[in-house]
Amino acid sequence: MDVSRPDFQDLVENAPCGYITLQANGRVDQVNRTFLDWSGRSAEQMVGKRFSDFLTMPGRIYYETHIAPLLRMQGSFQEFAIDMLAADDTPLQMIANANERRDADGKLLLIRLALIKATDRRRYEQELLAARELAKAAEKAIEERLQRENQASELREQFIAVLGHDLRNPLASISAGARILDRTVQSEKERRIIAMMQTTVMRMSALIDDVLDFARGRLGGGISLDRNATEPLERTLAQVVDELRLATPGRVIEAEFDIDRPVNCDRTRIGQLLSNLLGNALTHGSANKPVVVHAETTATKFELWVSNAGDVIPPDAMDKLFEPFFRGKARASRQGLGLGLYIASQIAEAHKGTLSVTSTPEETRFTFSMPLDASE
Numbered sequence: 001m002d003v004s005r006p007d008f009q010d011l012v013e014n015a016p017c018g019y020i021t022l023q024a025n026g027r028v029d030q031v032n033r034t035f036l037d038w039s040g041r042s043a044e045q046m047v048g049k050r051f052s053d054f055l056t057m058p059g060r061i062y063y064e065t066h067i068a069p070l071l072r073m074q075g076s077f078q079e080f081a082i083d084m085l086a087a088d089d090t091p092l093q094m095i096a097n098a099n100e101r102r103d104a105d106g107k108l109l110l111i112r113l114a115l116i117k118a119t120d121r122r123r124y125e126q127e128l129l130a131a132r133e134l135a136k137a138a139e140k141a142i143e144e145r146l147q148r149e150n151q152a153s154e155l156r157e158q159f160i161a162v163l164g165h166d167l168r169n170p171l172a173s174i175s176a177g178a179r180i181l182d183r184t185v186q187s188e189k190e191r192r193i194i195a196m197m198q199t200t201v202m203r204m205s206a207l208i209d210d211v212l213d214f215a216r217g218r219l220g221g222g223i224s225l226d227r228n229a230t231e232p233l234e235r236t237l238a239q240v241v242d243e244l245r246l247a248t249p250g251r252v253i254e255a256e257f258d259i260d261r262p263v264n265c266d267r268t269r270i271g272q273l274l275s276n277l278l279g280n281a282l283t284h285g286s287a288n289k290p291v292v293v294h295a296e297t298t299a300t301k302f303e304l305w306v307s308n309a310g311d312v313i314p315p316d317a318m319d320k321l322f323e324p325f326f327r328g329k330a331r332a333s334r335q336g337l338g339l340g341l342y343i344a345s346q347i348a349e350a351h352k353g354t355l356s357v358t359s360t361p362e363e364t365r366f367t368f369s370m371p372l373d374a375s376e
Helices: 006-013 033-039 057-074 118-183 188-218 234-247 267-284 340-350
Strands: 018-023 028-031 076-085 091-102 108-117 253-258 291-297 301-308 354-359 364-371
Touching: 018 033, 057 076, 057 091, 091 118, 108 118, 118 188, 188 234, 188 267, 188 340, 234 253, 234 267, 234 291, 267 291, 267 301, 267 340, 267 364, 340 354, 340 364
Parallel strands: 253 291
Antiparallel strands: 018 028, 018 108, 076 091, 091 108, 291 301, 301 364, 354 364
């Protein structure tokens, strides 16, 4: 590097530390602008003068009796404290590094001193200690946060497990009792009552699934998937359609499936999605028009849609359909929790798919689409 270059000279002159070069006789040869500013002197006031002239008496004694002899022996001396004098005779407490430069014969040519203010050094050390304390505090805060998150995760799983157990067990008892009664039914009235009980059990079971999925999603667990591309999906979809046909006698559900490629999905979750969409269509669709279910595979994706006739969905409702607890207009007896479409959208998202809706005077259609290999 060419030290005579103006940019290099400017770097030295305005460095954050002071530089002083001493001749072999101990007189000042060069001093940079930074130290001149600290001392309140000009270069003319320092160059050619003895370095010791700019030291306090204790600083002069310490330099001459301790630093200078060790410097001659070692050739350098790192980080020693020395008291210098400013132009107004106030002390300048400095931390210095000193290095000798000699020729090939060992003759002393010059001594270079690099100096920083002791107050700057102490401030730096204090800031460093403060930064370390902050880092320790931040690390402790992160550990505590992780611990709280782990505790919250455990509590969430316990809550969901207890919620599922406490809700499902009574329902299972009702379902088992209805099946036992169905074996001994003697009148058509009894048969209708038992069918109504079984339908209610099915509907409550779906509501419980939605509540548990909502709890998992909002408490951090998210929708979990068990993907399997080897098992046929059509059987699951047909079973959902059959269950809802049984649950809604008098309603017509038309189903068409053209699934000729494997779909890497969670079949139970896709069945739940269809159940929620189909239940929504039966609730809000025209009672004297069929609900249509269609599912097919193409070269790259699986598509499932459910359509129904009926009133057009208002624009302000379209924006809220997939929000939790949003419920459109329906008979009080058919009102749910308002979680069905929200859970369906979460299942679609978990499969890296989309759930969209269109609504015209002719039909309202919900369409689910996902890649055949949802892991991609």
